[in-house]
Amino acid sequence: KDTSSDNDNQQQVSIENLRHSLADNLFYITGKYTEIATLNDFYLALAYTVRDRLLPRWLNTVRTVTQLSDNTKVVSCLSSEFMVGPHLVNHLINLGIYDQVRQAVEESGLDLQKLAEQEPEPGLGNGSLGRLAACYMDSLSTLEIPAIGYGIRYEFGTFKQQIRDGWQVEITDKWLQKGNPWEIVRPESAVEVKFGGYTEGYTDEEGNYQATWVPHQVVKGIPYDTPISGYKVNTVNTLRLWKAEAPESFNFQAFNLGDYYGAVDQKVVSENITKVLYPNDEHIPGRQLRLEQQFFLASCALQDMIRWHLKSGGNLETFPDKFAVQLNDTHPAIAIVELMRLLMDEHHIQWHDAWEITQKTFSYTNHTLLPEALEKWPVNLLGRLLPRHLEIIYEINRRFLEEVRNSNGRDGHKIARLSLIDETGERYIRMANLACLGSHSINGVAELHTELLTKDTLGDFYELFPHKFSNKTNGVTPRRWLVQNNPGMTKLISEKIGEHWITHLDDLRQLEGFADDGDFRYRWGQVKLDLKRSLAGHIQQRLGVTVNPESLFDVQVKPIHEYKRQHLNILHIVTLYHRIKQDPTVNITPRTFIFAGKAAPGYFMAKLMIKLIHSVAEVINHDPDVGDRLKVVFLPDYNVLCQILYPAADLSEQISTAGKEVSGTGNMKFCLNGALTIGTWDAANIEICQEVGQENFFRFGLTADEVYQRKAEGYNPWDYYYGNSQLKEIIDLIGSGHFADEDSTLFQPLIDSLLHQDQYMLFADYQSYLDCQDSISRVWCDRDRWLKMSILNTARCGKFSSDRAIREYCDQIWHSSPVSIQLADYVQPQT
């Protein structure tokens, strides 16, 4: 490890140098002189200045990694989503040059924060699955593990959320509109991806059946590389995102015949593949474009890795010794079949060996327990788009089921469940089954999740291959989620325990010793209050709502979904409001309820929940009886905002129905920033509670077993409605149209779904939630106790570092170890 890298930086990155580079880049790259440059031009010039400082590390990492000997493994993350977040400040912190750059920027008459705000957030994901992949890339670099992330360069990322009249409106995310200084396009490394057509079989000279795929269409995959720096190390790994292009962008024959649209047809059709990211929770089995995206990513990534491996002198038998390929959910699972095809059809390896290589190469992370979220593709669609792959899937399945029948008997139901083909109605390919079969490792992302996976969702596979299953509880990177987002708290912590915790999060335990120190507690409280003041300013400016920074900031930030139960939170808020209306002098702990999150564009109920939040807010925020005791705000388009929301929260709402959330990572970010959690016994909440201690955690509600049991006994929401007068009054109040200008129909679909089904058991958990919230209000009034609990939450959340998770993946699944990157032959560009 090059421990002198910090010192090198200090010297190489002199303020003077930085100022010159900034001026040069403004002139030579943006082509502007200072007087006419916009803030964005200055941001671009600064980004290039920082990228220049990254390049020696990046190129040395690439060079070292591509020349690694056979026994060093490269971790390859295949993910349809990477939510890397803004790059600029992250690199400044990782390179250890934040202060110098800030000074150079100031001396140039600019403000670093304002420039940083110019950076559009690449919206290349829907939420925490993509955010997790980005945290893992950060940890891989920080731990000096050779790694590459493969994803799609969506031209339009996740939609931007606007709110009009309380309703969500989706706006196209044009994140590339003003250029992207972080990426470098590598057209020389393009690959070709085939689609459609038919297959032709023949028997080779040795009598083996072989197949050729005659595609209908060929698309070019162009890689765009983005650097992912590690914290104060030389490793800068690569995120390689693929863009689809037509091999020939312009058809002159069509043009000459006067068919002007036809002349660019291919270009349009091909480029559509990487145009747009599909929103979460969309019903996608029939969406051909989504399958095209998945296959495009899988094929580009595998061709790239194979080329790299062969070029560095390896042969394909040793491919799994060189690459550990992690499938982030089933979205890239078609890669299993594509690797089989590439090995057999293009590299002439026999089935048995190809299958062994494939299984050794892949490992699969599952991220869902919801049956409706388990991916499946109609056989017809897959066969039309990928005819050769369908043949291979059939053959994998035939061999697998034969083996099962031979060794496990002929339980028809079980065989039907294990089959890669769902034949219960229209025929589908089950991607989770394919991922289980084609991987040597399958993991869940929290202990309860893994337990439920092995018991239920993937229970049949667990029975057959128990050795493949393990748990790897998710983690988040402390660099982005504390050091970058919460400099005040970072400074306070480091003052007491040094900076080692930034890469060894367990060290935060040393803070426990300060929880009883009155002075430390006071300073901890002041840091929080400052953050809350600045969030309050933001709320005022954006929404025109005045909130009291001294009130309890009660925050629920996550995608809007019935199982995440934002509407349970609303039931609590309406209960407090109702108490005030019944007795305006009632003693209520002042609270600011903050919501943020997007609903999938086609998910009506989630959109109605957003409308409900706004309608309730409208009434409560303007009711003189309520005054400033309660305020409700919804912050639109939360991606960018999470940076200020997590640090400013006092209370983190993690209230999913037990057994429905798989892990959550927001819960970890809140805890790291000293928020206390109100949570169900679900997902990673359980592990958070175990770590911080139940006396520092507010637990309520049914367990996953109890949820299951109640449902089995015949859960009836009406029993709760009639059995709890408070609940009945609240539901009736919402149903009456009180929050909807007396329109009693507006929220009826939500009310009906609760009364008639209550799939996510809000009514069963309502009283317990309310009691828990009341006890939170009491604890809040004991400021010393609250602050102590807050400090202990931060002190004890070391387990939830993505560094810990990545170490577990490296040791137990990937068998990959650190490689130190030397900068010895590095020549600094002249500036």
Ligand code: RUG
């Ligand atoms: O909903 C889950 C979260 O609970 C989890 O923390 C995250 C990362 O593991 O993945 C989320 N998720 C699941 N996002 N998409 C899916 C289904 O594909």
